[in-house]
Amino acid sequence: MRIGRPPQVQSGSGNIRLVKGCPCYKEFGDEKVCLNNDDVRPINCISLDPSFFTQMDSRDRLSELKSNNESMCYLLIGLDDEDGRVYCVSQNERLMINNRDVRASDIDDALQFVSTKEMSTDGAVCSSCLYKYLITLSNVFSDMLTDSERSDVIRAYVRQSALKIAMGLESAPEEEELKDEQTFRNHIKKRIDELMKQRAELASLIDGLKQSGENEEVVKLCEYYRALTRLQAVFLYQVLTLGEANEEHIALGLLKFMVEVADRVVETSNMVRQKSHELREAGAVPESVQLILQKHDIARKRIEQRFLNLARVLSQV
Structure with missing residues:
Protein backbone atom coordinates (compact mmCIF):
# COMPACT_ATOMS: atom_id res chain seq x y z
CA MET A 1 0.00 0.00 0.00
CA SER A 142 -4.27 24.16 -13.15
CA ASP A 143 -3.68 27.51 -14.87
CA MET A 144 -2.03 29.17 -11.90
CA LEU A 145 -0.70 32.71 -11.95
CA THR A 146 2.98 33.20 -11.37
CA ASP A 147 2.74 36.95 -10.88
CA SER A 148 2.66 37.26 -7.08
CA GLU A 149 2.29 41.03 -7.18
CA ARG A 150 -0.91 40.81 -9.19
CA SER A 151 -2.15 38.15 -6.78
CA ASP A 152 -1.49 40.41 -3.80
CA VAL A 153 -3.42 43.26 -5.41
CA ILE A 154 -6.39 40.99 -6.12
CA ARG A 155 -6.35 39.56 -2.59
CA ALA A 156 -6.32 43.07 -1.12
CA TYR A 157 -9.23 44.07 -3.35
CA VAL A 158 -11.20 40.97 -2.34
CA ARG A 159 -10.64 41.71 1.35
CA GLN A 160 -11.75 45.31 0.98
CA SER A 161 -14.82 44.38 -1.07
CA ALA A 162 -15.78 41.59 1.33
CA LEU A 163 -15.58 43.95 4.29
CA LYS A 164 -17.74 46.51 2.48
CA ILE A 165 -20.29 43.78 1.79
CA ALA A 166 -20.19 42.53 5.37
CA MET A 167 -20.50 45.98 6.93
CA GLY A 168 -22.89 47.45 4.37
CA LEU A 169 -20.43 50.23 3.55
CA GLU A 170 -20.70 52.46 0.50
CA SER A 171 -17.15 53.83 0.77
CA ALA A 172 -13.83 52.16 1.55
CA PRO A 173 -13.55 50.73 5.08
CA GLU A 174 -11.24 52.25 7.65
CA GLU A 175 -7.63 51.10 7.35
CA GLU A 176 -7.59 49.59 10.85
CA GLU A 177 -10.62 47.46 9.98
CA LEU A 178 -8.57 45.83 7.22
CA LYS A 179 -5.25 45.62 9.04
CA ASP A 180 -6.47 44.01 12.26
CA GLU A 181 -7.12 40.40 11.25
CA GLN A 182 -9.38 39.54 14.17
CA THR A 183 -11.55 42.62 13.65
CA PHE A 184 -11.78 41.81 9.95
CA ARG A 185 -12.76 38.19 10.60
CA ASN A 186 -15.32 39.20 13.21
CA HIS A 187 -17.09 41.46 10.71
CA ILE A 188 -17.13 38.72 8.07
CA LYS A 189 -18.36 36.07 10.51
CA LYS A 190 -21.13 38.36 11.76
CA ARG A 191 -22.37 38.87 8.21
CA ILE A 192 -22.25 35.13 7.53
CA ASP A 193 -24.38 34.53 10.63
CA GLU A 194 -26.89 37.10 9.38
CA LEU A 195 -27.03 35.45 5.96
CA MET A 196 -27.61 32.03 7.47
CA LYS A 197 -30.48 33.39 9.56
CA GLN A 198 -31.97 35.02 6.47
CA ARG A 199 -31.66 31.76 4.61
CA ALA A 200 -33.52 29.94 7.38
CA GLU A 201 -36.27 32.58 7.31
CA LEU A 202 -36.63 32.22 3.55
CA ALA A 203 -36.72 28.43 3.84
CA SER A 204 -39.59 28.75 6.33
CA LEU A 205 -41.38 31.16 3.99
CA ILE A 206 -40.97 28.77 1.05
CA ASP A 207 -42.35 25.85 3.05
CA GLY A 208 -45.37 27.93 4.06
CA LEU A 209 -46.03 29.04 0.48
CA LYS A 210 -45.84 25.48 -0.80
CA GLN A 211 -48.21 24.21 1.87
CA SER A 212 -50.72 26.95 1.05
CA GLY A 213 -50.58 26.15 -2.67
CA GLU A 214 -49.10 29.50 -3.67
CA ASN A 215 -48.18 30.26 -7.29
CA GLU A 216 -45.10 28.21 -8.25
CA GLU A 217 -43.44 31.26 -9.78
CA VAL A 218 -43.71 33.13 -6.48
CA VAL A 219 -42.12 30.15 -4.74
CA LYS A 220 -39.37 30.15 -7.36
CA LEU A 221 -38.65 33.83 -6.68
CA CYS A 222 -38.25 33.09 -2.97
CA GLU A 223 -35.95 30.18 -3.82
CA TYR A 224 -33.79 32.54 -5.89
CA TYR A 225 -33.49 34.84 -2.88
CA ARG A 226 -32.53 31.88 -0.69
CA ALA A 227 -29.88 30.80 -3.21
CA LEU A 228 -28.52 34.34 -3.18
CA THR A 229 -28.02 34.30 0.59
CA ARG A 230 -26.33 30.88 0.35
CA LEU A 231 -23.89 31.98 -2.35
CA GLN A 232 -22.97 35.14 -0.46
CA ALA A 233 -22.22 33.08 2.65
CA VAL A 234 -20.09 30.65 0.63
CA PHE A 235 -18.10 33.54 -0.86
CA LEU A 236 -17.47 35.12 2.54
CA TYR A 237 -16.35 31.78 3.97
CA GLN A 238 -13.88 31.59 1.10
CA VAL A 239 -12.62 35.06 2.02
CA LEU A 240 -11.90 33.78 5.54
CA THR A 241 -10.14 30.75 4.08
CA LEU A 242 -8.10 33.03 1.81
CA GLY A 243 -6.79 34.79 4.89
CA GLU A 244 -5.47 31.46 6.17
CA ALA A 245 -3.61 30.63 2.95
CA ASN A 246 0.07 31.21 3.67
CA GLU A 247 1.37 29.68 0.45
CA GLU A 248 1.08 31.58 -2.81
CA HIS A 249 -0.09 28.68 -4.99
CA ILE A 250 -2.84 27.79 -2.50
CA ALA A 251 -4.07 31.39 -2.41
CA LEU A 252 -4.17 31.44 -6.20
CA GLY A 253 -6.19 28.24 -6.25
CA LEU A 254 -8.70 29.75 -3.84
CA LEU A 255 -8.99 32.92 -5.90
CA LYS A 256 -9.78 30.85 -8.98
CA PHE A 257 -12.39 28.97 -6.96
CA MET A 258 -14.01 32.27 -5.94
CA VAL A 259 -14.46 33.48 -9.52
CA GLU A 260 -17.37 31.15 -10.23
CA VAL A 261 -19.06 31.86 -6.92
CA ALA A 262 -18.98 35.59 -7.64
CA ASP A 263 -20.32 34.91 -11.15
CA ARG A 264 -23.14 32.83 -9.70
CA VAL A 265 -24.07 35.60 -7.26
CA VAL A 266 -24.40 37.99 -10.20
CA GLU A 267 -26.35 35.45 -12.25
CA THR A 268 -28.74 34.69 -9.39
CA SER A 269 -29.27 38.39 -8.71
CA ASN A 270 -30.22 38.84 -12.37
CA MET A 271 -32.69 35.97 -12.08
CA VAL A 272 -34.25 37.63 -9.03
CA ARG A 273 -34.61 40.92 -10.88
CA GLN A 274 -36.17 39.34 -13.96
CA LYS A 275 -38.57 37.15 -12.01
CA SER A 276 -39.58 40.05 -9.74
CA HIS A 277 -40.37 42.20 -12.78
CA GLU A 278 -42.48 39.46 -14.37
CA LEU A 279 -44.48 38.86 -11.20
CA ARG A 280 -44.98 42.56 -10.49
CA GLU A 281 -46.31 43.08 -14.00
CA ALA A 282 -48.76 40.24 -13.42
CA GLY A 283 -49.64 41.42 -9.90
CA ALA A 284 -48.93 37.89 -8.72
CA VAL A 285 -46.96 38.49 -5.51
CA PRO A 286 -49.12 38.67 -2.36
CA GLU A 287 -48.59 41.83 -0.33
CA SER A 288 -47.45 39.84 2.70
CA VAL A 289 -44.70 38.21 0.62
CA GLN A 290 -43.71 41.55 -0.91
CA LEU A 291 -43.17 42.99 2.55
CA ILE A 292 -40.92 40.08 3.54
CA LEU A 293 -38.88 40.22 0.33
CA GLN A 294 -38.49 43.99 0.37
CA LYS A 295 -35.53 43.98 2.78
CA HIS A 296 -33.87 41.18 0.82
CA ASP A 297 -34.24 43.14 -2.41
CA ILE A 298 -32.65 46.23 -0.86
CA ALA A 299 -29.68 44.10 0.19
CA ARG A 300 -29.53 42.46 -3.25
CA LYS A 301 -29.31 45.82 -5.02
CA ARG A 302 -26.58 46.93 -2.63
CA ILE A 303 -24.30 43.95 -3.27
CA GLU A 304 -25.04 43.29 -6.96
CA GLN A 305 -22.56 45.79 -8.41
CA ARG A 306 -19.91 44.82 -5.88
CA PHE A 307 -20.07 41.17 -6.90
CA LEU A 308 -20.07 42.17 -10.55
CA ASN A 309 -16.83 44.08 -9.91
CA LEU A 310 -15.42 41.17 -7.92
CA ALA A 311 -16.19 38.75 -10.74
CA ARG A 312 -14.38 41.00 -13.22
CA VAL A 313 -11.32 41.37 -11.00
CA LEU A 314 -11.16 37.69 -10.07
CA SER A 315 -11.42 36.71 -13.73
CA GLN A 316 -7.91 38.14 -14.09
CA VAL A 317 -6.49 35.37 -11.89
Whole structure:
Protein backbone atom coordinates (compact mmCIF):
# COMPACT_ATOMS: atom_id res chain seq x y z
CA MET A 1 0.00 0.00 0.00
CA ARG A 2 1.36 3.42 -0.96
CA ILE A 3 1.83 6.08 1.67
CA GLY A 4 -1.43 7.93 2.11
CA ARG A 5 -3.38 5.33 0.16
CA PRO A 6 -6.68 4.69 1.97
CA PRO A 7 -7.79 1.17 2.85
CA GLN A 8 -9.87 -0.52 0.18
CA VAL A 9 -13.18 -2.31 0.61
CA GLN A 10 -13.99 -4.81 -2.12
CA SER A 11 -17.47 -4.78 -3.65
CA GLY A 12 -19.16 -6.89 -6.26
CA SER A 13 -19.08 -4.06 -8.80
CA GLY A 14 -15.73 -2.50 -7.97
CA ASN A 15 -13.74 -1.00 -5.13
CA ILE A 16 -15.07 1.33 -2.47
CA ARG A 17 -12.16 2.96 -0.69
CA LEU A 18 -12.65 4.89 2.51
CA VAL A 19 -10.65 7.99 3.40
CA LYS A 20 -10.54 9.54 6.83
CA GLY A 21 -11.29 13.25 6.52
CA CYS A 22 -13.22 15.32 3.98
CA PRO A 23 -12.18 18.28 1.81
CA CYS A 24 -15.60 19.89 2.40
CA TYR A 25 -15.12 20.06 6.17
CA LYS A 26 -14.04 23.41 7.57
CA GLU A 27 -13.49 24.90 11.01
CA PHE A 28 -13.77 28.59 11.83
CA GLY A 29 -12.92 28.92 15.50
CA ASP A 30 -15.38 26.74 17.39
CA GLU A 31 -17.76 26.54 14.45
CA LYS A 32 -17.73 23.49 12.19
CA VAL A 33 -19.35 23.65 8.76
CA CYS A 34 -19.80 21.53 5.65
CA LEU A 35 -19.18 23.23 2.30
CA ASN A 36 -20.36 20.34 0.12
CA ASN A 37 -22.32 21.30 -2.98
CA ASP A 38 -21.23 24.93 -2.53
CA ASP A 39 -23.36 25.22 0.59
CA VAL A 40 -22.66 26.31 4.16
CA ARG A 41 -24.16 23.94 6.72
CA PRO A 42 -23.37 23.87 10.44
CA ILE A 43 -22.49 20.31 11.46
CA ASN A 44 -21.66 18.09 14.41
CA CYS A 45 -18.66 15.84 13.88
CA ILE A 46 -17.40 12.51 15.05
CA SER A 47 -14.21 11.13 13.55
CA LEU A 48 -14.58 7.46 12.57
CA ASP A 49 -11.69 5.30 11.43
CA PRO A 50 -12.16 3.51 8.07
CA SER A 51 -11.31 0.18 9.72
CA PHE A 52 -14.61 0.45 11.61
CA PHE A 53 -16.38 -0.43 8.34
CA THR A 54 -14.24 -3.33 7.13
CA GLN A 55 -17.32 -5.55 6.70
CA MET A 56 -18.86 -3.21 4.11
CA ASP A 57 -18.74 -4.77 0.65
CA SER A 58 -20.61 -2.42 -1.70
CA ARG A 59 -21.81 1.14 -2.15
CA ASP A 60 -25.31 -0.06 -1.34
CA ARG A 61 -23.97 -0.98 2.06
CA LEU A 62 -22.32 2.42 2.20
CA SER A 63 -25.72 4.07 1.79
CA GLU A 64 -26.98 2.10 4.79
CA LEU A 65 -24.54 4.03 6.96
CA LYS A 66 -26.28 7.34 6.25
CA SER A 67 -27.09 9.19 9.45
CA ASN A 68 -30.67 10.15 10.25
CA ASN A 69 -29.27 13.47 11.46
CA GLU A 70 -28.71 15.90 8.57
CA SER A 71 -26.09 17.79 10.58
CA MET A 72 -24.02 14.70 11.46
CA CYS A 73 -20.58 14.34 9.88
CA TYR A 74 -18.38 11.22 10.22
CA LEU A 75 -15.38 12.97 8.64
CA LEU A 76 -15.24 10.03 6.28
CA ILE A 77 -15.55 9.83 2.49
CA GLY A 78 -15.91 6.91 0.09
CA LEU A 79 -14.08 6.74 -3.24
CA ASP A 80 -15.96 4.77 -5.88
CA ASP A 81 -13.52 3.41 -8.45
CA GLU A 82 -16.36 2.43 -10.77
CA ASP A 83 -17.93 5.85 -11.37
CA GLY A 84 -14.87 7.85 -10.26
CA ARG A 85 -16.83 9.93 -7.77
CA VAL A 86 -16.43 10.68 -4.08
CA TYR A 87 -19.24 10.25 -1.56
CA CYS A 88 -19.99 11.58 1.91
CA VAL A 89 -20.49 8.52 4.12
CA SER A 90 -22.64 10.20 6.78
CA GLN A 91 -25.09 11.83 4.32
CA ASN A 92 -24.72 9.53 1.28
CA GLU A 93 -24.17 12.54 -0.99
CA ARG A 94 -21.78 13.11 -3.87
CA LEU A 95 -19.02 15.55 -2.99
CA MET A 96 -19.17 18.68 -5.14
CA ILE A 97 -16.94 21.74 -4.98
CA ASN A 98 -17.34 24.74 -7.25
CA ASN A 99 -20.35 23.06 -8.89
CA ARG A 100 -18.18 20.11 -9.98
CA ASP A 101 -17.89 16.55 -8.77
CA VAL A 102 -14.86 15.86 -6.62
CA ARG A 103 -13.14 12.99 -8.40
CA ALA A 104 -11.63 9.95 -6.76
CA SER A 105 -8.48 10.54 -8.80
CA ASP A 106 -8.18 14.05 -7.33
CA ILE A 107 -8.29 12.63 -3.81
CA ASP A 108 -5.74 9.97 -4.79
CA ASP A 109 -3.41 12.66 -6.11
CA ALA A 110 -3.84 14.70 -2.95
CA LEU A 111 -3.11 11.70 -0.74
CA GLN A 112 0.28 11.20 -2.35
CA PHE A 113 1.42 14.33 -0.54
CA VAL A 114 -0.05 13.44 2.84
CA SER A 115 2.54 11.98 5.14
CA THR A 116 2.08 8.89 7.28
CA LYS A 117 1.94 11.13 10.35
CA GLU A 118 -0.83 13.26 8.84
CA MET A 119 -2.83 10.17 7.94
CA SER A 120 -2.74 8.97 11.53
CA THR A 121 -4.01 12.22 13.05
CA ASP A 122 -7.66 13.09 13.58
CA GLY A 123 -10.11 13.70 10.75
CA ALA A 124 -10.02 17.49 11.01
CA VAL A 125 -6.29 17.68 10.34
CA CYS A 126 -6.55 15.21 7.47
CA SER A 127 -9.45 17.20 6.01
CA SER A 128 -7.32 20.33 5.94
CA CYS A 129 -4.61 18.41 4.08
CA LEU A 130 -7.08 17.05 1.54
CA TYR A 131 -8.58 20.46 0.83
CA LYS A 132 -5.21 22.16 0.51
CA TYR A 133 -3.83 19.66 -1.97
CA LEU A 134 -7.12 19.25 -3.81
CA ILE A 135 -7.27 22.91 -4.82
CA THR A 136 -3.58 22.81 -5.69
CA LEU A 137 -3.58 19.65 -7.83
CA SER A 138 -7.01 19.57 -9.44
CA ASN A 139 -7.01 20.59 -13.09
CA VAL A 140 -9.82 23.03 -12.27
CA PHE A 141 -7.06 25.20 -10.80
CA SER A 142 -4.27 24.16 -13.15
CA ASP A 143 -3.68 27.51 -14.87
CA MET A 144 -2.03 29.17 -11.90
CA LEU A 145 -0.70 32.71 -11.95
CA THR A 146 2.98 33.20 -11.37
CA ASP A 147 2.74 36.95 -10.88
CA SER A 148 2.66 37.26 -7.08
CA GLU A 149 2.29 41.03 -7.18
CA ARG A 150 -0.91 40.81 -9.19
CA SER A 151 -2.15 38.15 -6.78
CA ASP A 152 -1.49 40.41 -3.80
CA VAL A 153 -3.42 43.26 -5.41
CA ILE A 154 -6.39 40.99 -6.12
CA ARG A 155 -6.35 39.56 -2.59
CA ALA A 156 -6.32 43.07 -1.12
CA TYR A 157 -9.23 44.07 -3.35
CA VAL A 158 -11.20 40.97 -2.34
CA ARG A 159 -10.64 41.71 1.35
CA GLN A 160 -11.75 45.31 0.98
CA SER A 161 -14.82 44.38 -1.07
CA ALA A 162 -15.78 41.59 1.33
CA LEU A 163 -15.58 43.95 4.29
CA LYS A 164 -17.74 46.51 2.48
CA ILE A 165 -20.29 43.78 1.79
CA ALA A 166 -20.19 42.53 5.37
CA MET A 167 -20.50 45.98 6.93
CA GLY A 168 -22.89 47.45 4.37
CA LEU A 169 -20.43 50.23 3.55
CA GLU A 170 -20.70 52.46 0.50
CA SER A 171 -17.15 53.83 0.77
CA ALA A 172 -13.83 52.16 1.55
CA PRO A 173 -13.55 50.73 5.08
CA GLU A 174 -11.24 52.25 7.65
CA GLU A 175 -7.63 51.10 7.35
CA GLU A 176 -7.59 49.59 10.85
CA GLU A 177 -10.62 47.46 9.98
CA LEU A 178 -8.57 45.83 7.22
CA LYS A 179 -5.25 45.62 9.04
CA ASP A 180 -6.47 44.01 12.26
CA GLU A 181 -7.12 40.40 11.25
CA GLN A 182 -9.38 39.54 14.17
CA THR A 183 -11.55 42.62 13.65
CA PHE A 184 -11.78 41.81 9.95
CA ARG A 185 -12.76 38.19 10.60
CA ASN A 186 -15.32 39.20 13.21
CA HIS A 187 -17.09 41.46 10.71
CA ILE A 188 -17.13 38.72 8.07
CA LYS A 189 -18.36 36.07 10.51
CA LYS A 190 -21.13 38.36 11.76
CA ARG A 191 -22.37 38.87 8.21
CA ILE A 192 -22.25 35.13 7.53
CA ASP A 193 -24.38 34.53 10.63
CA GLU A 194 -26.89 37.10 9.38
CA LEU A 195 -27.03 35.45 5.96
CA MET A 196 -27.61 32.03 7.47
CA LYS A 197 -30.48 33.39 9.56
CA GLN A 198 -31.97 35.02 6.47
CA ARG A 199 -31.66 31.76 4.61
CA ALA A 200 -33.52 29.94 7.38
CA GLU A 201 -36.27 32.58 7.31
CA LEU A 202 -36.63 32.22 3.55
CA ALA A 203 -36.72 28.43 3.84
CA SER A 204 -39.59 28.75 6.33
CA LEU A 205 -41.38 31.16 3.99
CA ILE A 206 -40.97 28.77 1.05
CA ASP A 207 -42.35 25.85 3.05
CA GLY A 208 -45.37 27.93 4.06
CA LEU A 209 -46.03 29.04 0.48
CA LYS A 210 -45.84 25.48 -0.80
CA GLN A 211 -48.21 24.21 1.87
CA SER A 212 -50.72 26.95 1.05
CA GLY A 213 -50.58 26.15 -2.67
CA GLU A 214 -49.10 29.50 -3.67
CA ASN A 215 -48.18 30.26 -7.29
CA GLU A 216 -45.10 28.21 -8.25
CA GLU A 217 -43.44 31.26 -9.78
CA VAL A 218 -43.71 33.13 -6.48
CA VAL A 219 -42.12 30.15 -4.74
CA LYS A 220 -39.37 30.15 -7.36
CA LEU A 221 -38.65 33.83 -6.68
CA CYS A 222 -38.25 33.09 -2.97
CA GLU A 223 -35.95 30.18 -3.82
CA TYR A 224 -33.79 32.54 -5.89
CA TYR A 225 -33.49 34.84 -2.88
CA ARG A 226 -32.53 31.88 -0.69
CA ALA A 227 -29.88 30.80 -3.21
CA LEU A 228 -28.52 34.34 -3.18
CA THR A 229 -28.02 34.30 0.59
CA ARG A 230 -26.33 30.88 0.35
CA LEU A 231 -23.89 31.98 -2.35
CA GLN A 232 -22.97 35.14 -0.46
CA ALA A 233 -22.22 33.08 2.65
CA VAL A 234 -20.09 30.65 0.63
CA PHE A 235 -18.10 33.54 -0.86
CA LEU A 236 -17.47 35.12 2.54
CA TYR A 237 -16.35 31.78 3.97
CA GLN A 238 -13.88 31.59 1.10
CA VAL A 239 -12.62 35.06 2.02
CA LEU A 240 -11.90 33.78 5.54
CA THR A 241 -10.14 30.75 4.08
CA LEU A 242 -8.10 33.03 1.81
CA GLY A 243 -6.79 34.79 4.89
CA GLU A 244 -5.47 31.46 6.17
CA ALA A 245 -3.61 30.63 2.95
CA ASN A 246 0.07 31.21 3.67
CA GLU A 247 1.37 29.68 0.45
CA GLU A 248 1.08 31.58 -2.81
CA HIS A 249 -0.09 28.68 -4.99
CA ILE A 250 -2.84 27.79 -2.50
CA ALA A 251 -4.07 31.39 -2.41
CA LEU A 252 -4.17 31.44 -6.20
CA GLY A 253 -6.19 28.24 -6.25
CA LEU A 254 -8.70 29.75 -3.84
CA LEU A 255 -8.99 32.92 -5.90
CA LYS A 256 -9.78 30.85 -8.98
CA PHE A 257 -12.39 28.97 -6.96
CA MET A 258 -14.01 32.27 -5.94
CA VAL A 259 -14.46 33.48 -9.52
CA GLU A 260 -17.37 31.15 -10.23
CA VAL A 261 -19.06 31.86 -6.92
CA ALA A 262 -18.98 35.59 -7.64
CA ASP A 263 -20.32 34.91 -11.15
CA ARG A 264 -23.14 32.83 -9.70
CA VAL A 265 -24.07 35.60 -7.26
CA VAL A 266 -24.40 37.99 -10.20
CA GLU A 267 -26.35 35.45 -12.25
CA THR A 268 -28.74 34.69 -9.39
CA SER A 269 -29.27 38.39 -8.71
CA ASN A 270 -30.22 38.84 -12.37
CA MET A 271 -32.69 35.97 -12.08
CA VAL A 272 -34.25 37.63 -9.03
CA ARG A 273 -34.61 40.92 -10.88
CA GLN A 274 -36.17 39.34 -13.96
CA LYS A 275 -38.57 37.15 -12.01
CA SER A 276 -39.58 40.05 -9.74
CA HIS A 277 -40.37 42.20 -12.78
CA GLU A 278 -42.48 39.46 -14.37
CA LEU A 279 -44.48 38.86 -11.20
CA ARG A 280 -44.98 42.56 -10.49
CA GLU A 281 -46.31 43.08 -14.00
CA ALA A 282 -48.76 40.24 -13.42
CA GLY A 283 -49.64 41.42 -9.90
CA ALA A 284 -48.93 37.89 -8.72
CA VAL A 285 -46.96 38.49 -5.51
CA PRO A 286 -49.12 38.67 -2.36
CA GLU A 287 -48.59 41.83 -0.33
CA SER A 288 -47.45 39.84 2.70
CA VAL A 289 -44.70 38.21 0.62
CA GLN A 290 -43.71 41.55 -0.91
CA LEU A 291 -43.17 42.99 2.55
CA ILE A 292 -40.92 40.08 3.54
CA LEU A 293 -38.88 40.22 0.33
CA GLN A 294 -38.49 43.99 0.37
CA LYS A 295 -35.53 43.98 2.78
CA HIS A 296 -33.87 41.18 0.82
CA ASP A 297 -34.24 43.14 -2.41
CA ILE A 298 -32.65 46.23 -0.86
CA ALA A 299 -29.68 44.10 0.19
CA ARG A 300 -29.53 42.46 -3.25
CA LYS A 301 -29.31 45.82 -5.02
CA ARG A 302 -26.58 46.93 -2.63
CA ILE A 303 -24.30 43.95 -3.27
CA GLU A 304 -25.04 43.29 -6.96
CA GLN A 305 -22.56 45.79 -8.41
CA ARG A 306 -19.91 44.82 -5.88
CA PHE A 307 -20.07 41.17 -6.90
CA LEU A 308 -20.07 42.17 -10.55
CA ASN A 309 -16.83 44.08 -9.91
CA LEU A 310 -15.42 41.17 -7.92
CA ALA A 311 -16.19 38.75 -10.74
CA ARG A 312 -14.38 41.00 -13.22
CA VAL A 313 -11.32 41.37 -11.00
CA LEU A 314 -11.16 37.69 -10.07
CA SER A 315 -11.42 36.71 -13.73
CA GLN A 316 -7.91 38.14 -14.09
CA VAL A 317 -6.49 35.37 -11.89
